[in-house]
Structures are given as structure tokens and as C-alpha cells.
Amino acid sequence: MSRTVYVNGAYVPEHEAKVSVFDRGFLMADGVYEVTSVVDGKLIDFAGHAKRLARSLGELEMDNPLSEAELLEIHRELVTRNDVSEGLVYLQITRGAADRDFAYPEVARPTVVLFTQHKTLVDTAAAERGISVISIPDERWGRRDIKTVQLLYPSMGKMMAKAAGADDAWMIEDGLVTEGTSNNAHIVKDGRIVTRHLSNEILHGITRAAVLRFAREAQMEVEERAFTLDEAQAADEAFVTSASTFVTPVVRIDDAPVGAGTPGPVARRLREIYIEEMRRAAI
Numbered sequence: 001m002s003r004t005v006y007v008n009g010a011y012v013p014e015h016e017a018k019v020s021v022f023d024r025g026f027l028m029a030d031g032v033y034e035v036t037s038v039v040d041g042k043l044i045d046f047a048g049h050a051k052r053l054a055r056s057l058g059e060l061e062m063d064n065p066l067s068e069a070e071l072l073e074i075h076r077e078l079v080t081r082n083d084v085s086e087g088l089v090y091l092q093i094t095r096g097a098a099d100r101d102f103a104y105p106e107v108a109r110p111t112v113v114l115f116t117q118h119k120t121l122v123d124t125a126a127a128e129r130g131i132s133v134i135s136i137p138d139e140r141w142g143r144r145d146i147k148t149v150q151l152l153y154p155s156m157g158k159m160m161a162k163a164a165g166a167d168d169a170w171m172i173e174d175g176l177v178t179e180g181t182s183n184n185a186h187i188v189k190d191g192r193i194v195t196r197h198l199s200n201e202i203l204h205g206i207t208r209a210a211v212l213r214f215a216r217e218a219q220m221e222v223e224e225r226a227f228t229l230d231e232a233q234a235a236d237e238a239f240v241t242s243a244s245t246f247v248t249p250v251v252r253i254d255d256a257p258v259g260a261g262t263p264g265p266v267a268r269r270l271r272e273i274y275i276e277e278m279r280r281a282a283i
């Protein structure tokens with residue numbers, strides 16, 4: 001069955017959804033995106049995603065064409081029209097169509113596209129068994145705090161992981177773990193959660209922020225600092241966070257099992273708390 005997607009103010013069947021070949025998102029990856037998960041037909045942490053979207057647009061001097069209320073309305077309408085009980089809403093805003101030029105166009109109308117995907121998020125094999133990651137050099141650009149659609153290196157990373165028989169990759173820069181290809185990376189040692197501090201080097205994960213807040217509320221110790229690959233391999237536990245994976249345990253990094261090589265109690269507990277709290281607050 002064809003999905004209904006949103007393109008520049010209109011709800012249309014997916015095969016009728018079109019954007020210009022001159023769109024700067026297509027030509028120059030001049031666009032930003034957000035992915036908001038849906039559980040029980042409701043949006044998880046919509047406000048967090050709306051806030052980061054505004055920040056990404058601001059960093060690129062792009063106009064925000066929609067108010068938060070309008071954005072919420074579109075998200076909800078798509079969830080309803082496509083009957084999504086569990087899955088994702090993908091949102092992309094580009095600078096719009098203009099004659100090809102490196103300089104930003106003086107006037108361009110942003111392109112806005114949203115679509116949904118059905119996806120199992122809560123009861124997943126990855127959460128049950130944990131995932132394996134390989135380490136790869138972080139060869140992305142330096143403004144990873146902006147959620148742009150230039151995702152080629154993360155795609156290459158996923159393919160490197162696949163070729164190595166692993167589930168994902170953690171990226172390393174100057175000997176330190178930055179993040180996963182599409183998630184934030186965390187380790188646990190002696191009961192303390194260690195996760196890289198916020199900077200331009202990583203995406204400021206919305207799930208990361210919520211999970212750290214819940215961890216602190218549950219009296220867990222959290223240390224925000226960079227950590228090495230050796231430290232990660234010697235940790236008691238490791239896990240990743242993202243809107244689509246929530247909290248997912250990492251049980252192997254390259255050749256080394258993490259802890260017992262099975263999901264540990266901290267990651268399990270944080271996943272439980274996150275899902276419970278977010279379900280309660282979903283809109």
C-alpha cells in the first residue's frame with residue numbers, strides 16, 4: 001500500500017511526491033533532517049527533535065519554514081494517515097532549489113519533506129542479544145553537531161561493519177571514540193557511565209540527553225568525557241543510544257567481548273527506564 005508523504009504543504013501518495021533536480025539537498029547535501037520515533041502511535045521526545053532542528057537550521061543560516069506547532073501537526077497527521085503504531089517519522093528540510101552555485105542563494109524557498117516508516121522498536125533482537133561493532137577512523141567533516149543529510153561516510157562505515165560480519169561501527173579520532181555511525185557511544189565501568197562530552201565532534205543526541213537525565217535521576221554516576229578504544233574494550237558494559245534504537249547494548253568491539261559478552265544490567269535498566277518514561281511522556 002502506498003504511503004502518504006508530505007511535500008511542501010501537500011499530503012500526496014509517495015509516487016507523486018517530487019522535488020526539483022536543482023534542489024540543493026540533492027546537489028550539495030545542503031539540508032538537515034530529524035528522525036522521531038513513534039510508539040503506541042505517539043511521538044517520542046518531539047520537543048527535543050524540534051529544538052535540535054531549529055539549531056541545525058540556525059547553524060546553516062537557513063530559515064525555519066514551519067513553527068513547532070505546525071511541525072507537530074504534520075507529524076501527527078502522517079502517523080494517523082499511515083496508521084503507524086510503531087516506527088519513525090523522517091523529516092528533511094533543504095535550502096531549496098536554485099541555480100547551482102556554492103554560495104547560498106539570496107532567495108530560496110526551503111524544501112520540506114516528511115514520511116513515515118513502520119519499524120519494530122521496542123521488542124528487538126538487537127536489544128535482547130546486544131550488537132557487535134568494529135572500530136573505524138572517523139573521516140567525517142568537522143561540524144557533526146549539525147544534523148545534515150551528508151551521510152555517505154556513516155553509510156560506508158555500516159558497509160565496512162557488514163563486510164566484517166559486525167552490526168555497526170564506532171568511529172575513532174585521535175585515539176578516542178567519537179560516536180557510532182548513527183548513534184552515540186557510551187561505556188560503563190565500575191557502575192559509572194562514561195560518554196563523550198558535547199562538542200562539534202559529535203551529534204548532540206536527543207536520546208543521549210534523555211538517557212543521561214534518567215541515569216542521574218536514578219542516582220547513577222555519569223562522566224562526560226572522551227574515552228579510548230582500549231577503555232571501551234575493557235569496560236564492564238557498552239551501549240549506544242539513538243531515536244530508533246533507544247538504548248541498545250554493545251557486546252563486542254572488534255575482537256574483544258565487552259564484559260561477559262552479553263547485555264549488562266546498566267544498559268538493560270536504562271533501556272527499561274527510557275522506554276517507560278518516554279511512553280508516558282509521548283504526545
Ligand code: PMP
Nearest residue numbers: 182183184203205206207242243
Ligand atoms: N550520532 C549520530 C552520528 C547519529 O546519526 C545519530 C542519529 N541520528 C545519533 C548520534 C543519535 O541521535 P538521536 O538520539 O537524536 O537519534
